[in-house]
Amino acid sequence: MICAIAELESDRHPLAKWYDKKSKDTTRGIMQLLPKTADWLYRDLHYQSYEVEGNPDLLFKPFVNVYFGAAYLKWLSNFDQKERSEEFVVRSYKGGTKKATSKKTLPFWQRYLSVKENYPPRKMCEDGLSPNHAFSATAPSALSVPSSQNINVAYMCWDSRASPEDMEEMWNHPEVLNEWSKSGEKKGKVRFSHDEKKRPYLSRVELKAVAEIILTHHFSTKGLKPTVLCALAEVVSMRFVYGLGPLAGIMGVDYSTALWLYTELGFRAYKVDSVDDLTKPFVSMYFGTAYFIWLSGYEGRERSPQFIIQAYMMGPKNVNFQETGPIWLKFEEALSCYGDIKKDQGGCSIM
Template sequence: MATSFDYWNDCVDVQDMEAMWQEPEVSTEWLDAGETKGNKVHLSRDPDGEPYLTQTEMKAVADIIVRRHFDSQIQPDMICAVAELASDRQPLSTRWYDKKTKETALGIMQILPKTAEWLVRDLGYQAYEVEGNPDILYRPFVSVYFGAAYIKWLSNFEEEERSEEFVVRAYNGGTKKATHKSTLQYWKRYLSVKESLPSRRFVDEGPSVNNAHSSTAQAAPATQNTNAPSSEKTGVDYIYWDSKASPEEMQEMWSRSEVAKEWTKSGEKRGKVRFSHDKDMKPYLSRVEMKAVADIILSKHFSTRGVKPSVICALAEMVSMRFVNGVGPRIGLMGIDYSTAFWLYMELGYRAYRLDSAGDLTKPFVSMYFGAAYLAWLSEYEGRERTPQFVVPAYLSGPKNVNHQETGPLWLKFEQALSNYEDIKRDPGNCTIL
C-alpha cells in the first residue's frame, strides 16, 4: 500500500479542515495537543505507529458528513461505533478481504471499492469519484460518506424500514446474515462500543501518549495542598478519592502508614478524602499517594512481570504531572487513551477493571493498571525482551517511533523524574524495568 498519512491535511481537503476546526471539541483537542490553525495537524498514532482518529475527531467527521449529505437522517453514533469495530478508526485499515470478488475493504468504514462504485452508479451518491481511484477510500470523509450511504441503504432494505440491529449485523455480514447467529456477537460488541462513545458519556478525550506530536509534560506539582479548607466553608467543590476508588482500594490506601500519616495530617477522614488541588483546583496525587497506587496495582496484578513502581511513577510524572484527569489531551495519570486501553482489555485480556468508557481512565487505579499493562506489553514488543531505553520512549511516542538520537531527551527527562522516588535514591545504579 503506497498511501500514507502523517497529517490530517494529507487526507482531507481545505473545506473539510475548516469544518473540523469549527467543531469546538476538535479545536479544543487540537489546540491542547499543540496544533495551530493554518499549519498542518498531526494524526494520532496507535501502539504500532499506525494513524488513527481520536473519538472526538471521529464523531466530528460523522457529524459533518451526516449534516452535509444526509439531512441528519443517520445517527452519527452508529457510524462511530461501526468505525470502531471495523477499523479501530484507522484510516489506512485493510482488515477485510472478499474472497468472491478478491477485493480488500479500505478505510475507516471498511468499504469495498465495488460497493462504493455501486453506490455512485446505481444510488446516485456522487460526492466523490471512486472508479479508477480506490485509494480515495482511505480518506476519512470519503470513507464515512460511503459508509453512511450504505447504512442508509440497509435501513430501507427491500423498501422495508429496518431495525438498528438488522442494519449493524447486515453491515458486518451482509443482508443474508443479518439474522444469522454468526453476526450476533458483532451486534453485542457494537452495543458495548456505542455506549462508550463520548457523545453519551462526555469526557475530555484526545490523542494518547502514543501520539508522537503531543508534547511531554513539564515538572510535577511540588507540594500537597494540605489542610485545605472544606467545601462546606468555602463553596469550593473538591474532588474526593472516594469518588474515584472502590472501598477496597481506599482501605488498602489507608492501610499504608505513609499514606495514612499524610492524609491524617491533612485533616482527611475515612469516607471523605480530598485529592490535593493546584491553584486552578485541578486534582492531583502527591508522590506518596502515587507510589502507593503503583505498589498496590503492581503487587496485585503484575507481580510476575517485575515492573517497578518507581518506573511507572516516573512515567506518570512525565505524561500527566500526576493530575487525576491528565494533562491536555492525555487522559488520566498514565495518559492512556480509551482505544489503547480497550485494545489491552479486549485483545490482551487485561480485565481486572471494567472499562465502560474513557471516563473510567480518570480513576487512578484504573489508569495505573492499564498503564502498567501497556508497559508490560512494550517490554516484550515483537516477541523479544526490550531495554528500558526502548520501552520508555516507546511508551511516550509509540514503539515504531523510537529513535535513540531523537528520543534521547525523553530518556533524560525520565531519569530526572525517576530520581524523585525513594527506591531509586537507595539504588541509583539500577534503572531496569524488568
C-alpha cells in the same frame, strides 16, 4: 470547542461507538452522536446538508458527524431561547440539559478545559504519547486543602474516582494513612490535592501507593518497580487526575490502547467503558502497567529500559535513541524524585 469535544468523546476515532446499557442507545462517530439526535436535527431543525435520517452509519463519516455535532452545539448555545455559557453547552453535550449543573458532568467540563488549553497546536506522535510534556520536580507536590479563602470551592474526592475496595487498600497503606490523617481526611470524603487552577492531582505518596497496590494484586510476578510507574506518571501527566491535554489520566494511556489491552490481551481487572474511566487513578495505573509490560516484550524480544520508556512515550515504531534521548533524561530526573535511580553501564535499573 469541537476539537476538544471530539478528543474527549472518541479520542478522534471516526468509527468509535459506545453502547449505554441504561438507555440502550449507541452513540457513533468522532463526536459520539446518537442517531436519533441527528435525525431530529435533520427533520425538525432542517440541518439537511447530509441525508442522515434513517441512515445512522453516515455518522461514522467525520464531516457528517462534525456537521451534526456542531448543529447540536449551536442549538444548546441558545437553549430555551437564552444565550448559554460555554460551560452549560459543553456539560449539556455530555449529559443532556438536565445535567448541565450536575456533578456527574463536572469531570467532563474540567477535562474539556484542559484539552482546549492545548489547542492549537496539538503535537502528538502518531503511534504513542506526546514527548512534549515538561517535567517539573517541584510542582505539584504539596497537599493543597481548602482554606478560609476558598471554602466554597468544590474539591474532588478520591472516593468518587476509586472503588470501595481500592480505597480500603489506600487506607491500609501506612504512608497514605499518615498523610491523610495529618491533613484531616475522613473515610468517604478524602479530598484530592488541587493546584491553583483547582485541578486535582495525586501526591507522590498517593501515586506510589496506587502503583504498589496495582503491582501487588495484578502484576506481582513481573518484577516491575512501582517507582518506575511513578516516574512515568510524573513525565506524562504531572500526576494530574485528568491528565495533561488530550492524554487521559495519570498514565496517559489513550482509550483505544486501553480497550485493545482489555479486549485483545485479556487485561480485565478493571473495566474501561469510556475515556472517563481512564481518569480513575487505579484504572489508569492498571492499563499503563499492562502497556508497559507489553512493550517490554515488543515483537517477541526482550527490550531495554531505554526502549520501553521511549516507546511508552512515543510509540514503539517511533523509537530513535538519538532523537528521543531527552525523554529518557526526563524520566531519570523524575525517577530521582523517588530516590530510586541506579546508574548501571550508562543506563538505569527499572526492573
